[in-house]
Amino acid sequence: MANAACVIAGNQYLADRALKAGAKRVEIIPTVVDIERYHTDSVPSPDGMPRVGWIGTPQTWRDLGYPVYAGLATELEKAGVIFRAVGAALCASREGNLEIVPWSEESEVASIQGMDIGVMPLTDTPWTRGKCGYKLIQYMACGLPVIASPIGANREIVRDGTDGFFASEPHEWSARILQLCHDEPLRKQMGSVARKRIEEFYSLQVWSKQLGDIFLAAGNTKIGARNS
Structure with missing residues (x-):
């Protein structure tokens, strides 16, 4: 982890573990779902029981x-x-x-x-x-x-x-x-x-751009390190 430009963790506990393992930069991105796939349409109970x-x-x-x-x-x-x-x-x-x-x-x-x-x-x-x-x-x-x-x-x-x-x-x-x-x-x-x-x-729609920005920044960091 010490060699990574950035470590992405799914929660604070994992982020803390990454920092203890030597990560220089940690970003927390939670687990997300595609809200266009997950809908609130309920499926009726076949027997009426909750x-x-x-x-x-x-x-x-x-x-x-x-x-x-x-x-x-x-x-x-x-x-x-x-x-x-x-x-x-x-x-x-x-x-x-x-x-x-x-x-x-x-x-x-x-x-x-x-x-x-x-x-x-x-x-x-x-x-x-x-x-x-x-x-x-x-x-x-x-x-x-x-x-x-x-x-x-x-x-x-x-x-x-x-x-x-x-x-x-x-x-x-x-x-x-x-x-x-x-x-x-x-x-x-x-x-x-x-x-x-x-x-x-916690939706893909909210976090996709931020995830892309993290990858771009990490890539630019590596390129800059090689050119220095």
């Missing part, structure tokens, strides 16, 4: 998603809430109130649009502190309110009580999920604010 959604990989489902679901499964089932896990397995399945939806690039937006609430649970480790909140940004771009662990970039993306909620303990996850499931006006209000936040601060 859906709490998670998206990730089989490994992150095992380590991060499933432990939260398992602690809430009985309570959510009693409340008539479906937990949709996108990417948790390769094949679709439905067992009790757990709905497994395979992930694909072509279908991921529609899979999120079929949710009512997006969740991003994390444990506090160096790896999770380096994560850049992509799931949250995807949910919010589709107009969903979110519930997230207050760890790493999640704390920068979510404004607690405005476009989502933070939750750490099982009772907090349960309370916030049920609150949003039972309050459709609040879901819509928070989801609308969440979409606006992504448009203004």
